[in-house]
Amino acid sequence: MPTVKEPPVKEDGLTKEKVKSEVACYHCGAPCITNNYAVGDKVFCCDGCKLVYEILDENGLCNYYKIQNHPGLTQVKARRSDKYAYLDNADISQKLLTFSDGKHAVVTLYIPGIHCSSCMWLLEHLPKIRPAITDSRLNFTNKEVTIHYLQQEITLREIVDLLTTIGYEPYISLEDGSAKKAKASNKKKVYKLGVAGFCFGNIMMLSFPEYLSGNLGIEHQYVQLFRYLNLVLALPVFFFSASEFFTSAWAGLKQKMLNIDAPIVLALIITFGRSLYEIFTNTGSGYLDSMSGIVFFMLVGRLVQDQAYKSISFNRDYKSYFPIAVNVVTDSGTEARPLQDLKEKDVVELHNDEIIPADGVVLKGNANIDYGFVTGESEPVKIEKGNIVYAGGKQKGDNLTIQLIKPVAGSYLTSLWNHYSFSKNKQEENNSKSIIHVLSKYFTIILFVLAGITAAFWALNDPAKLLPSVSAMLIVACPCALLLSANYTNGNLLRLLSNNGLFLRDSTVIEQLGKVDHIIFDKTGTLTQGSSHFSTSGHELTDYERRLVYSVIQPSSHPYSKALSAFLGSYSPVPSDDWKEFTGKGISAYIDGNLVKVGSAIFVGVDMQPKDVKPSLYIRINDDVTAFYINPVLRDAVPQLIPQLASVYDLSMLSGDNDAQRSILKGLFGNKGTLLFEQKPHDKLRYIEKLQQGRHQTLMIGDGLNDAGALQQSNVGITLADDINNFSPSCDAILDASKMGKLPSLLRLSRWGKYIIGFSFLVSIVYNIIGLAISMQGNMSPMKAAILMPVSTLSIVLISTGVSSIVAAGMKLSLKSQ
Amino acid sequence: MSALYILIFASIIVAAFFLFAFVWSVKSDQFEDKSGAAMRILYDDEVNQNLN
Numbered sequence: 001m002p003t004v005k006e007p008p009v010k011e012d013g014l015t016k017e018k019v020k021s022e023v024a025c026y027h028c029g030a031p032c033i034t035n036n037y038a039v040g041d042k043v044f045c046c047d048g049c050k051l052v053y054e055i056l057d058e059n060g061l062c063n064y065y066k067i068q069n070h071p072g073l074t075q076v077k078a079r080r081s082d083k084y085a086y087l088d089n090a091d092i093s094q095k096l097l098t099f100s101d102g103k104h105a106v107v108t109l110y111i112p113g114i115h116c117s118s119c120m121w122l123l124e125h126l127p128k129i130r131p132a133i134t135d136s137r138l139n140f141t142n143k144e145v146t147i148h149y150l151q152q153e154i155t156l157r158e159i160v161d162l163l164t165t166i167g168y169e170p171y172i173s174l175e176d177g178s179a180k181k182a183k184a185s186n187k188k189k190v191y192k193l194g195v196a197g198f199c200f201g202n203i204m205m206l207s208f209p210e211y212l213s214g215n216l217g218i219e220h221q222y223v224q225l226f227r228y229l230n231l232v233l234a235l236p237v238f239f240f241s242a243s244e245f246f247t248s249a250w251a252g253l254k255q256k257m258l259n260i261d262a263p264i265v266l267a268l269i270i271t272f273g274r275s276l277y278e279i280f281t282n283t284g285s286g287y288l289d290s291m292s293g294i295v296f297f298m299l300v301g302r303l304v305q306d307q308a309y310k311s312i313s314f315n316r317d318y319k320s321y322f323p324i325a326v327n328v329v330t331d332s333g334t335e336a337r338p339l340q341d342l343k344e345k346d347v348v349e350l351h352n353d354e355i356i357p358a359d360g361v362v363l364k365g366n367a368n369i370d371y372g373f374v375t376g377e378s379e380p381v382k383i384e385k386g387n388i389v390y391a392g393g394k395q396k397g398d399n400l401t402i403q404l405i406k407p408v409a410g411s412y413l414t415s416l417w418n419h420y421s422f423s424k425n426k427q428e429e430n431n432s433k434s435i436i437h438v439l440s441k442y443f444t445i446i447l448f449v450l451a452g453i454t455a456a457f458w459a460l461n462d463p464a465k466l467l468p469s470v471s472a473m474l475i476v477a478c479p480c481a482l483l484l485s486a487n488y489t490n491g492n493l494l495r496l497l498s499n500n501g502l503f504l505r506d507s508t509v510i511e512q513l514g515k516v517d518h519i520i521f522d523k524t525g526t527l528t529q530g531s532s533h534f535s536t537s538g539h540e541l542t543d544y545e546r547r548l549v550y551s552v553i554q555p556s557s558h559p560y561s562k563a564l565s566a567f568l569g570s571y572s573p574v575p576s577d578d579w580k581e582f583t584g585k586g587i588s589a590y591i592d593g594n595l596v597k598v599g600s601a602i603f604v605g606v607d608m609q610p611k612d613v614k615p616s617l618y619i620r621i622n623d624d625v626t627a628f629y630i631n632p633v634l635r636d637a638v639p640q641l642i643p644q645l646a647s648v649y650d651l652s653m654l655s656g657d658n659d660a661q662r663s664i665l666k667g668l669f670g671n672k673g674t675l676l677f678e679q680k681p682h683d684k685l686r687y688i689e690k691l692q693q694g695r696h697q698t699l700m701i702g703d704g705l706n707d708a709g710a711l712q713q714s715n716v717g718i719t720l721a722d723d724i725n726n727f728s729p730s731c732d733a734i735l736d737a738s739k740m741g742k743l744p745s746l747l748r749l750s751r752w753g754k755y756i757i758g759f760s761f762l763v764s765i766v767y768n769i770i771g772l773a774i775s776m777q778g779n780m781s782p783m784k785a786a787i788l789m790p791v792s793t794l795s796i797v798l799i800s801t802g803v804s805s806i807v808a809a810g811m812k813l814s815l816k817s818q
Numbered sequence: 819m820s821a822l823y824i825l826i827f828a829s830i831i832v833a834a835f836f837l838f839a840f841v842w843s844v845k846s847d848q849f850e851d852k853s854g855a856a857m858r859i860l861y862d863d864e865v866n867q868n869l870n
Contacts, residue, residue: 067861117857124858140854190844198837202830222822229826 025049027167029070034570052166056122059129064122071118073167084164086325086336087157087172096156096172098146104134105151109170111163114143123168130154130162145170172324189244189306193299196241199233200292204786206230207289211783227279227286234288238272242295244302257432260440260483263447267478268295274471287475290789294480297793301487305507307494322391322408326350326357329401342408350400356393359411360402361386367400369393426712426732430508435754436486439761440479447477450772469775476771476785481764481796489756489800493749496808499816501739502718502746509732512716514751515697519645520688520710522702523655523665526720528632534567535631537615539624547571549619552589552596556581560617563630564598586617596621632661634668637741642668644744650696654679654687656706685709699747701735745811752807760799767792 023032025045037044039057044050052072056064064071087093099106113119119138123145126136132153137146145168147159163170206226245261245268252259268291275286328337329347339357342348347363350356356369367383371393380396383389389402391411431437451470458466490507497504504510521527541549551573553561576596579589586599597604597620604618606625615627645651651673653665659677669675676687684700688710691698700707700714703721711717711731719731720740735743771788805815843849 117860120854120857121861138854139851140857141851187844190849191841194837194840194844198833198840202833205829206826225823225826229830 024070025072026065027053027070027072029072048167055129055166061122061125061128064118067121068116068118071116071122073113084157084160084172085327086323086338087160088155089325089336089338092325092336092338093156100151103151104148105156106146106148107156107159108144108146109160109163109172110142110144111168111170112143113168114138114140114145119168122166126162129166130158133159189299189303192241192244193296193303195236196292196296196299199237199241200289200296203230203233203289203292206233207285207786210285211786223285224282230285230288231276231279234272234275234292237292237295238268241292241299242268245295245298257437258441258444259437260479263440263444263479264298264483267475267480270471271475271478274475287785290475290785293786293789293793294478297797298480298483298487301484301491301797304491305487305494307491322355322357326354339408342404344404344407346404348402348404350395350402352395352397352399354395356389356391356395356402357411358391358404358408359388359406360404361388363401363403365398365400367402368395368397370396427506427508430512434508434511435757436482440482443479443482447474450477469777472775472785473772476775476788477768481767481792482761484793485760485764485796485800486757488797489753489760489804492801492804493753496749496804496813496815497746500742500746500813501736502733502742503735504733505731509716510750510753512697512732513699513747514754516649516699516716516747518650518652518691518696519699519701520652520654520691520714522684522700522707522710523653523661524632524657525703526701527634527638527653527665529635533631533633534563535629536567536626537629538626539621541619541621541626545621545624547574548591548594548596548621549598551576551591552579552587553598555579556587560630561587561598564617564619564628567628594621634664635737635740637743639668641741641743642673643670646670646672648744649699652676652687652691654684654710656680681706681709685713688713742813745813749804749808749811749813752804756800756803756807759803760796763799764792764796767795 023035023043024030025032026042027044027049030045030049032043032045035043037047037050039050039053042053044053049072056062087096094100096109097105097107111123114123120140123138124136126133126147133147133149135148138144139146145163149159160170160172206229210223210226245265249259249261249265252262271287271291275288275291278284278286322339325336325338326342327334327349328342329349334349337346342357348357348360362383362385364385367385367387367389368380369383369389370380371390388405391406391408451473454473455466455470458469490510493510494504494507497510504513546568550565550568550571553564554573574591576589576591579587581587582599582603586597586603588595588597588599588603590596597618599617601615601618604620604625606618606620616630617628619626619628642651646669651669653669653673653675655675655677656679657677659675662675662677665675676683679687684702684707688698688700692713692715698714699716699718700710701718701720702711703719707717707719708730711719716733717731718733718735720735720737722737767788771785774784809815
């Protein structure tokens with residue numbers, strides 16, 4: 001066969017394939033390609049959706065479809081029937097149950113797919129499908145369903161299978177302990193706040209008569225009553241509500257650090273002590289109202305700042321990606337064994353789409369491993385019998401038997417987690433670097449100097465005034481204003497950022513984000529989308545030719561063939577003669593008297609010219625050649641985003657993939673950006689480390705497990721997610737992929753955070769100076785303190801939230817949640 | 819004026835009752851799921867249909 005000239009690349013090049021969407025699936029709303037799946041007038045996109053409908057119909061639960069249109073999730077993905085066989089293992093299921101007495105059991109399952117009121121309705125009607133489920137209750141915010149069931153009549157596995165069948169596959173993990181602890185401590189904070197609020201309100205009420213009576217005074221017996229009642233009410237504030245300030249200050253002092261809580265605690269103790277003295281000696285009513293007010297406002301501020309996103313998890317490690325249990329072949333057959341019980345030499349059986357739990361040797365089966373998880377390289381690798389497969393790879397195709405050569409924790413991928421960057425507590429580290437602590441240190445020192453001068457002055461002039469004036473000074477100069485301005489600014493910034501699609505792990509990330517000077521991108525899944533974009537150039541295939549090509553590639557399971565058949569669409573195959581597949585080269589066949597070849601340039605016989613964009617494969621029908629491109633699609637926002645960022649930040653791109661797209665990316669990043677290809681997870685981590693040693697503040701944006709090390713090492717690690725409730729590796733923040741274009745504004749907003757805190761702090765210092773001036777003269781009365789405290793607090797709350805909102809509005813960010 | 823004694827203690831008892839109600843509501847997870855209850859109330863009660 002003569003070689004033919006390679007087809008030219010079309011200028012616009014890319015004929016986007018359009019999905020014909022006439023009918024939406026009754027269940028999930030996806031476009032229906034055929035009418036094969038239908039029940040009555042209701043059409044479904046796939047067998048899975050139809051099955052769900054039939055189950056619901058049978059059980060009279062079709063209200064599901066009335067509450068919302070197309071409420072379901074697409075069921076196209078096939079599921080193995082024994083996927084949850086490991087739940088029959090009593091040890092595993094016992095760990096998941098929250099209660100069990102042998103007869104009744106209660107389990108709480110996290111279901112990421114919950115998204116609408118129909119979901120809630122259906123999941124709360126599970127007892128209708130299986131009466132052995134006695135009750136099911138949904139927590140919509142947390143996406144958790146709590147199921148009560150009779151253990152003798154239904155097993156946990158059957159429940160999970162049922163949920164999976166109706167389209168609500170739970171996500172099962174054995175590490176939920178930390179989440180429960182966080183919940184309990186969060187509740188304690190609310191109790192503390194409630195108690196402080198109650199006491200503050202009542203103390204205020206009881207203090208007013210004395211303030212407002214002016215010079216007349218109120219009757220003696222009432223004065224005494226009010227003061228002692230105040231004291232009783234102040235006790236829980238001081239000992240219960242304020243306890244976290246004491247513990248935090250003490251923890252700081254033990255490490256020889258003066259954190260912001262130290263001067264606050266000092267002010268609290270002095271206020272409380274002086275109030276006790278005044279009340280017992282009957283010389284005054286003390287400052288209990290101010291003290292409880294401060295505690296109350298500070299607790300509110302902390303709660304505002306520590307708002308958590310309940311359904312998002314920031315701390316997942318490799319265990320969340322790996323299965324809970326795998327099938328181990330033993331002498332007595334196969335059994336499901338929990339991952340932590342796996343040993344070297346265990347023989348493990350893997351099914352399609354299952355993840356290799358530990359490095360091992362292939363014993364049996366066709367290993368076709370997708371290392372996309374580990375390296376970002378999306379094309380599966382074929383591995384011969386006797387060779388090593390690495391943990392984190394996903395088997396594609398038939399069953400595979402491997403023998404483990406390393407324990408789970410010692411495998412190549414999991415060894416990433418042994419790196420020291422995973423053992424550090426980023427929150428604490430960020431906190432100690434925070435501007436708040438630097439400011440509060442100076443604040444405390446200046447305050448002590450001023451207190452010393454005042455003490456010296458009164459000691460010389462009028463020793464009687466020494467104690468009152470110094471203590472009043474320390475009370476008024478409490479840096480609670482600084483803490484409040486930080487709390488409310490950060491709280492409001494967190495809210496603004498999350499409204500615009502950026503969810504931060506905690507408020508300490510804001511400041512780090514504001515300092516960033518070097519941004520590192522991952523390629524696959526971050527700059528590019530998960531799905532591929534197909535295009536052709538050269539000879540335009542006719543419908544008949546498309547059908548021929550489809551017939552040729554249809555029997556092949558090569559990923560390119562799959563991609564090509566997805567592009568061509570569905571045809572009824574034409575029988576072919578002499579069909580041959582040449583591994584690594586292509587396929588050839590005679591169909592209807594035509595020679596059809598699909599494969600590499602050499603195989604097809606095309607004169608290849610060096611070019612920027614290489615076609616993935618060629619199609620040749622007789623003498624007509626078509627080039628076929630499989631291009632990962634850049635995310636919509638990327639072409640504008642990168643130049644915008646490049647003007648402010650240094651940029652790098654690390655890809656686990658080969659450099660096939662170097663030219664496109666080069667054009668995007670320009671000459672300033674660094675592009676690195678074929679980077680292993682450890683390489684990415686090291687690259688970030690090197691930048692940090694060069695005093696760069698780094699921001700890593702990635703998406704996969706292969707970025708986990710880099711995300712953790714970086715000063716800030718952002719995971720890009722198409723669905724924020726999906727599983728993302730351990731990171732500091734999650735960015736909604738559809739809001740990626742807002743990233744420059746979001747970074748600018750977090751940079752503003754520092755200035756806003758500084759500004760409201762300045763305002764609070766003005767109040768402090770007024771207060772100090774009064775108290776240095778020895779004129780501070782409880783009345784003045786009681787007015788000054790709430791006024792300064794309120795104005796700081798207004799300034800910090802107001803200014804941050806105005807700044808965000810100026811950047812055209814949305815202020816309301818969408 | 820001694821009526822004030824009674825009034826003050828009455829007011830504190832009422833306030834303490836609300837504090838207790840608050841603590842109880844937090845304890846019984848009433849603030850755990852803020853959007854769920856709003857949807858749940860809109861479902862039609864089907865108990866009647868089953869009886870028929």
